[in-house]
Amino acid sequence: MRTSSTSRSRQARRRTAWAAVAGVAVCAALITGCGGDGGSDEAGGDGRITLRIGTFGSFGYDDKTGAKLYAEYEKAHPNIRIVESNVADGQKYWDTLKLRLSRNSGLADIQALEVGYVAEATGPAMADKWVDLGTTGGADLGSYLDWKVKQATTADGKVIGLGTDIGPMAICYNKELFAKAKLPTDRAAVGALWQGDWAKFLKTGETYKKAAPPGTSFHDSASGLFNAVVSSEAVQYADTKGELDYENSPGVKKAWDTAVAAAQGGLTAKLRQFDEKGTWNAAFKNSAFATVACPSWMTGIIKDQAGAANQGKWDIAAPPVAGNWGGSFLAVPKSGKHAKEAAELAAWLTAPAQHAKVFGVNGNIPSTKDTLSSAAVQDAKLPYFGDTPVGRIYSEAAAGITPAPISRWDGQVKTFLTDNGILDIEQRGTDPAKAWENVRKLIEDKIEQ
Numbered sequence: 446m447r448t449s450s451t452s453r454s455r456q457a458r459r460r461t462a463w464a465a466v467a468g469v470a471v472c473a474a475l476i477t478g479c480g481g482d483g484g485s486d487e488a489g490g491d492g493r494i495t496l497r498i499g500t501f502g503s504f505g506y507d508d509k510t511g512a513k514l515y516a517e518y519e520k521a522h523p524n525i526r527i528v529e530s531n532v533a534d535g536q537k538y539w540d541t542l543k544l545r546l547s548r549n550s551g552l553a554d555i556q557a558l559e560v561g562y563v564a565e566a567t568g569p570a571m572a573d574k575w576v577d578l579g580t581t582g583g584a585d586l587g588s589y590l591d592w593k594v595k596q597a598t599t600a601d602g603k604v605i606g607l608g609t610d611i612g613p614m615a616i617c618y619n620k621e622l623f624a625k626a627k628l629p630t631d632r633a634a635v636g637a638l639w640q641g642d643w644a645k646f647l648k649t650g651e652t653y654k655k656a657a658p659p660g661t662s663f664h665d666s667a668s669g670l671f672n673a674v675v676s677s678e679a680v681q682y683a684d685t686k687g688e689l690d691y692e693n694s695p696g697v698k699k700a701w702d703t704a705v706a707a708a709q710g711g712l713t714a715k716l717r718q719f720d721e722k723g724t725w726n727a728a729f730k731n732s733a734f735a736t737v738a739c740p741s742w743m744t745g746i747i748k749d750q751a752g753a754a755n756q757g758k759w760d761i762a763a764p765p766v767a768g769n770w771g772g773s774f775l776a777v778p779k780s781g782k783h784a785k786e787a788a789e790l791a792a793w794l795t796a797p798a799q800h801a802k803v804f805g806v807n808g809n810i811p812s813t814k815d816t817l818s819s820a821a822v823q824d825a826k827l828p829y830f831g832d833t834p835v836g837r838i839y840s841e842a843a844a845g846i847t848p849a850p851i852s853r854w855d856g857q858v859k860t861f862l863t864d865n866g867i868l869d870i871e872q873r874g875t876d877p878a879k880a881w882e883n884v885r886k887l888i889e890d891k892i893e894q
Contacts, residue, residue, distance in 0.1 A: 494783050495526045496790055499553035501538040502719070503745040504609060504773070505807030506794060507531075510749055512802040514794060525786065533719040535559050536860045546574050549780040554787035558606050558774045560596060561856030564687065566606070566776065567599045568853045575605035576777040582788025588797055592848045593812045597774050606774025607795040608812030610803075612740035613842035614676060614768040615761045616646075617747060622735040625658045632833065636763035643674050643703050643765045650712035653735060662714035665725065665734040667704040667871045668863035669718050673738030675700035675859075677768030682859065683852035689892070691858050692885070696849070701862070701881070708871035715871050717864065726750040732758070740770040741839045744808030748829040757831050761838050767845035772812065810839045817843060854892050861887050 498506075505511040507529055515527040530553065532538050539562050545551040558566050565571065578584055579602075586594055589608045597606035616639075620630040628649070629635055639645040650663035657663070664670060675681050678696025683689055691697050707713050714734045716725045728734060729750035737743065739761060747759055775791040777784055793799060800811030801821045808827055811817050817840060825836030866884040869875040875883075 493524055493526045494786055495528055496555065496783060496787055497553040498527065498529045498555040498557070498775075498790075499538070499542070500529060500531045500557040501535045501559070502531075502533065502773075503742060503749065503807060503809075504531075504557065505745055505803040505809050510745075510806075512799070512806045514799055514802065518790060518793060525790070527790070534721060535719070536856070536864075539856060546571060546778065549574075549778075552778040552780055554777065554781040554783055555791050556776050556778060557609070558597075558776050559856060560772045560774075560851070561859055562853075563596050563606060563774060564851045564855065565853035567597060569600070572599040572601070572603065572605065574778060574780075575603070576779055576784050576788055577603040577605070578607055578777065578788055578791065579604035581785060582777070582792040584788075584792035584795070588813045588815065589795075590812050590814060590817075593772070596848070596851070597776075606776040607791055609773045609775060609795055610742060610771075610800075610809040611812050611843060611846065612676070612742060612769050612771035613810055613839050613846060614673060614764045614770055615739045615741075615838055615842060616736055616764050617739035617743060617759055617761050618736045619732055619734075619755075619758055620760050621758045622658055622661055622732060623653075626653045626656045626735065628653060630760070632760050632762045635760075639765045640763070641765060643677075643699075646765050647703065647706055647710065647712065650707065650736075651710065654710075654712060657735075660733065662734045663712045663736060664707060665714050665728065665737045666716045666718050667708035667713045668867045669738050670707050670713070671700045671704035671863055671867055672770055672859065673700075673740075673764070673768065674703045674766075676740075676770035677764065677766040679847065679849055681849045681851075682855045683850045685850055687850050687852050689852040689854045689858065691862075691888075697862070701867070701877075704867050705870055705877045708867065709877075713871060717868055730755070738764075738770070741808050741810035741842075742771060744827060744830065744835065745806075748808075748827070756829050759830060761830060761833050761835060763838065764842070767842055769843075769846045769848065804836070808835060808839075810843055857892060858888060861891070 506514045508516045519525055519527060542556055579586055584607050593608040594604060598604050618635060623630050638649045653663040675696050680694050680696045682691045714728055716728055718725050729747060730752050775795055777787045777791055781787055797813040797816040800813050800816040803809050804811055804822055805825060816822060822836045823840055827835045861884050865887055866880045870877055870880050
């Protein structure tokens with residue numbers, strides 16, 4: 446998509462107003478709270494430095510359900526206090542983060558970045574907002590996957606983010622529901638049902654539907670399925686030069702057609718993933734669907750949301766086609782009061798030893814080379830999934846990852862396609878052609894090329 450200078454001017458005005466409204470609407474709840482000139486302070490009167498971390502989804506660092514890394518770091522660094530602010534919705538998180546970056550105000554000391562937005566974060570408008578973690582904090586850049594480092598490197602060679610995880614794909618399935626629907630439950634047999642073709646996955650859904658336990662669906666979300674399919678494609682939202690070209694992408698077309706078929710075929714529970722009302726989370730607890738597209742980080746979400754009552758019911762099978770959905774970075778805004786200490790903490794949290802600890806608890810596949818190939822990962826099992834060889838499944842999937850080119854608009858385009866396109870088809874019965882046109886106009890209006 447290309448636009449005239451007049452059109453770009455109109456778009457810029459609309460985009461500014463939209464961002465301001467979005468920022469006001471979500472500001473109180475996201476990242477670290479509004480106001481102030483930075484994310485950190487010396488709270489409590491005990492002389493300790495408070496380092497604030499803004500995250501989304503499940504990073505697995507926390508002391509409650511994660512690997513207790515904050516407590517470990519605080520014990521080794523008595524002068525540091527760590528406070529994490531976490532939100533479920535990654536798009537709202539990013540919208541708020543962009544607004545705060547533009548103001549150099551209200552930022553956390555460390556901000557998580559999702560891969561769909563990292564090209565924008567390293568682009569000319571934002572590159573100078575971040576600390577160069579290649580020269581500050583002591584991170585060993587050689588320990589990370591080369592392509593992961595490249596994704597977070599600016600045009601002038603600054604590394605603005607340290608890799609937390611990658612997202613090799615699988616399919617998680619509820620063995621109990623599969624058995625009731627007269628489908629195999631052995632993970633090898635389940636993977637064989639759809640091996641090599643997402644169309645076979647839909648066919649399995651049709652089989653499930655014929656004998657589905659009352660009140661259940663085969664898959665959680667058509668939008669989730671879209672993300673899974675596009676993540677398994679060599680061409681996604683960008684062309685080989687990293688320019689946005691979603692309208693001509695065979696990967697986007699395949700993902701759209703597959704998701705639309707699932708939605709119109711009644712194969713999904715019509716849920717919006719990570720919705721703020723918690724409907725998707727509740728559906729895990731209630732066993733309302735039998736499958737979910739399952740990048741490695743999803744295993745932690747299943748554990749947390751399905752809960753103890755469903756432990757042992759979920760298993761993991763190979764996906765129809767290998768892919769990589771997601772993966773994130775930790776970045777340090779320059780405007781923070783304690784950038785050096787924040788950079789040191791970010792380097793420690795993403796070092797190989799900590800990657801292994803997070804994987805052992807949360808299932809996030811590491812983005813450091815030695816950890817990925819270590820026995821700690823290769824032989825790992827997660828208690829929630831019983832004897833499932835989680836480490837082997839995901840490390841084998843990771844070996845097949847060939848990163849697709851990314852543009853600085855991938856994250857936003859993905860959200861528009863799923864939340865403003867596929868979800869309308871799935872929940873409101875919107876005609877797919879009309880939904881596509883709505884998305885196209887929205888992208889034209891909100892994104893300047």
